[in-house]
Amino acid sequence: MRCSLSLLASVMMLAAPAAGLAQSPKFNVGTPLSQEEIRSFDFMIGPQGKELPPGHGTPKEGAAVFAKRCEVCHGKNGQNGVLRRLVLGSPGNPYRGPFGAAEKDSVAYYPYATIAWDYINRAMPVPKPGSLTHDEVYAVVAFLLYRNGIIQETDVMDEKTLPKVEMPNRNGFVPAVPVYPPEPKPSWW
Amino acid sequence: MDSNGSGRRRFLKQAAAVAGVAAGAGVGAEWAAKGQSAKSEGKSEASANPEAKEAHDHRGLLRRGARFSVDHITYYTPLQDYVGIITPASLHFVQYHASHFPDIDAQEHRLTIHGLVDRQLSFSMDDLKSLPSVTRIHFLECHANSSPMIHGTGNHNMGPPVQYVHGMTSCSEWTGVPLSVLLNEVGVQPTGTWLVSEGADPGKFSHTLPMAKAMEDVLVAYGQNGEPLRVEQGYPIRLLVPGWEAPFSVKYLRHIKVVDQPYHAWNEAMNHSVGRPDVGGKARWYHFQFGPKSVITRPSAGLKPLRRGYVEITGIAWSGGGVIRKVEVSTDGGKSWKEAKLQAPVLPRAHTRFNFDWAWDGQEAVLVSRSTDELGEVQPSRVELFKNWGFTEEESKKPQRSIHSNMQQPWRVARDGSVYDAMFT
Numbered sequence: 169m170r171c172s173l174s175l176l177a178s179v180m181m182l183a184a185p186a187a188g189l190a191q192s193p194k195f196n197v198g199t200p201l202s203q204e205e206i207r208s209f210d211f212m213i214g215p216q217g218k219e220l221p222p223g224h225g226t227p228k229e230g231a232a233v234f235a236k237r238c239e240v241c242h243g244k245n246g247q248n249g250v251l252r253r254l255v256l257g258s259p260g261n262p263y264r265g266p267f268g269a270a271e272k273d274s275v276a277y278y279p280y281a282t283i284a285w286d287y288i289n290r291a292m293p294v295p296k297p298g299s300l301t302h303d304e305v306y307a308v309v310a311f312l313l314y315r316n317g318i319i320q321e322t323d324v325m326d327e328k329t330l331p332k333v334e335m336p337n338r339n340g341f342v343p344a345v346p347v348y349p350p351e352p353k354p355s356w357w
Numbered sequence: 358m359d360s361n362g363s364g365r366r367r368f369l370k371q372a373a374a375v376a377g378v379a380a381g382a383g384v385g386a387e388w389a390a391k392g393q394s395a396k397s398e399g400k401s402e403a404s405a406n407p408e409a410k411e412a413h414d415h416r417g418l419l420r421r422g423a424r425f426s427v428d429h430i431t432y433y434t435p436l437q438d439y440v441g442i443i444t445p446a447s448l449h450f451v452q453y454h455a456s457h458f459p460d461i462d463a464q465e466h467r468l469t470i471h472g473l474v475d476r477q478l479s480f481s482m483d484d485l486k487s488l489p490s491v492t493r494i495h496f497l498e499c500h501a502n503s504s505p506m507i508h509g510t511g512n513h514n515m516g517p518p519v520q521y522v523h524g525m526t527s528c529s530e531w532t533g534v535p536l537s538v539l540l541n542e543v544g545v546q547p548t549g550t551w552l553v554s555e556g557a558d559p560g561k562f563s564h565t566l567p568m569a570k571a572m573e574d575v576l577v578a579y580g581q582n583g584e585p586l587r588v589e590q591g592y593p594i595r596l597l598v599p600g601w602e603a604p605f606s607v608k609y610l611r612h613i614k615v616v617d618q619p620y621h622a623w624n625e626a627m628n629h630s631v632g633r634p635d636v637g638g639k640a641r642w643y644h645f646q647f648g649p650k651s652v653i654t655r656p657s658a659g660l661k662p663l664r665r666g667y668v669e670i671t672g673i674a675w676s677g678g679g680v681i682r683k684v685e686v687s688t689d690g691g692k693s694w695k696e697a698k699l700q701a702p703v704l705p706r707a708h709t710r711f712n713f714d715w716a717w718d719g720q721e722a723v724l725v726s727r728s729t730d731e732l733g734e735v736q737p738s739r740v741e742l743f744k745n746w747g748f749t750e751e752e753s754k755k756p757q758r759s760i761h762s763n764m765q766q767p768w769r770v771a772r773d774g775s776v777y778d779a780m781f782t
Contacts, residue, residue, distance in 0.1 A: 193542045195488055198478030205479075206471050209612055212553050212563055214620045241427065251427060267632060267640070269758055277627060287623035290561040294428050294456050297559045341630065342639045 217331030223302035230311025422516030433524030455560035475544030499525035517659035532580030600677030634747030647677035662774030676730035690723030
């Protein structure tokens with residue numbers, strides 16, 4: 169397994185396909201998906217935000233949505249709530265660590281702003297995930313980025329601007345691309 | 358899972374908040390109250406709590422350790438009552454990241470595969486079951502199982518320490534279609550080096566997987582221990598990623614997208630990351646394969662006191678690296694070791710039962726087990742593991758926040774036969 173793990177690592181590092189993939193279908197099962205069908209569920213958002221749908225929102229609009237849908241758990245302005253403190257730092261003054269158990273709930277921890285859109289869109293608010301419109305998700309994300317001191321109050325978040333937001337903790341993770349451990353550490357390091 | 362127990366005040370605040378927003382949506386104060394301990398949190402809550410009563414079956418066994426919060430459902434496998442290596446599906450651990458289990462119509466359910474593929478396809482359950490199937494026995498384990506922070510934080514509903522500290526691992530016979538078969542049907546393009554998958558649970562749990570592992574031994578499982586998957590285990594289908602931490606094994610699987618990079622979904626990149634001194638305080642994004650691990654399940658803390666004379670020491674060992682080659686047991690806290698008997702079958706990436714005959718002389722003893730896997734890697738002690746993670750000797754005496762722990766578990770036997778968790782004492 170150790171050698172297959174290093175093989176795995178080199179495969180991933182080189183961004184090469186797994187060797188020996190046969191490309192022709194053997195069983196001919198499954199129904200082709202139309203582009204329209206794919207668009208209806210293609211909301212797993214990668215770091216570059218390629219899958220982000222059209223839409224936009226501002227911190228101001230987000231403040232209203234947040235007060236209505238999020239504040240009951242996360243507290244006013246994302247602080248001092250009963251669950252997961254979402255805001256560290258303050259407008260104009262981003263928090264830069266350290267990130268312990270409590271701090272890593274904050275949007276300030278995220279390396280990519282797109283993670284906030286992806287997760288809020290898929291999983292929030294808890295009793296009714298998926299009930300926010302795309303614009304509302306952009307607005308809530310804009311509000312949280314603003315409260316965390318990462319964007320300005322006048323900034324508009326949309327499918328183009330959101331992926332470009334520079335997150336203060338972008339380099340807080342290793343490795344950005346998983347690398348299997350070098351010897352002599354065990355394979356499971 | 359965050360390992361610190363939430364206090365009563367914090368809990369009640371949470372429950373109130375949820376009751377405030379839930380309004381009949383299946384998450385309410387009474388539901389969240391199930392996580393409360395009958396013993397430590399007052400009788401009124403326990404009596405208003407049907408789950409607390411159901412937690413004991415007609416033989417008086419604790420059926421399930423359970424913990425609930427607003428966005429979490431946790432069941433711990435009762436390892437203290439576990440025999441052999443197959444966990445009954447009803448006792449399989451659950452670490453679930455949403456407020457309620459989904460109600461999925463298998464006839465309507467589809468698995469789609471799109472992204473960097475030649476043929477973007479949708480598979481029905483009939484499609485999946487028409488393909489070649491395999492059946493294999495594998496453990497699953499939560500990345501937060503055996504968290505150093507959880508020792509001493511349990512309550513009555515969570516079971517004895519071996520259950521709530523180590524009970525987020527279970528082992529089942531899984532049946533399904535190899536993911537490689539499906540990936541061949543869609544035709545992965547050369548740039549498709551990763552895939553990201555999504556479940557149909559309310560929180561739409563999402564996780565990335567490297568293509569090389571996906572092609573190696575991953576299953577799209579629809580059967581567990583001879584029956585369809587149970588709802589808590591991902592009915593109608595889930596990924597089963599052998600030997601790797603369980604978040605890779607996405608339940609209620611409905612979408613797979615073949616992509617060219619890890620997607621860093623919130624649950625994998627945020628919730629499941631912890632800063633570590635050995636990497637300059639930065640956080641590891643991914644942990645993959647579990648190392649060699651073992652735990653003595655009986656005797657263990659909080660169970661019946663020992664009597665002098667013959668004592669069978671039994672437990673389970675497992676490794677993400679393959680087959681367990683050896684389990685050693687120490688009765689003197691790791692000073693000397695003797696080899697335990699391995700009970701067949703001994704299977705790769707599966708629980709392996711070990712037994713050890715011991716005569717207790719009534720003196721203080723510290724029972725520990727350690728396993729060695731087919732890679733020759735040996736389960737580390739707490740001190741060794743913390744040292745490897747970059748903690749100082751002083752720091753390693755205290756619980757440190759970490760995930761993916763495979764440190765040896767010591768149980769201290771007192772002269773009166775009582776057994777205690779000796780990890781940090």
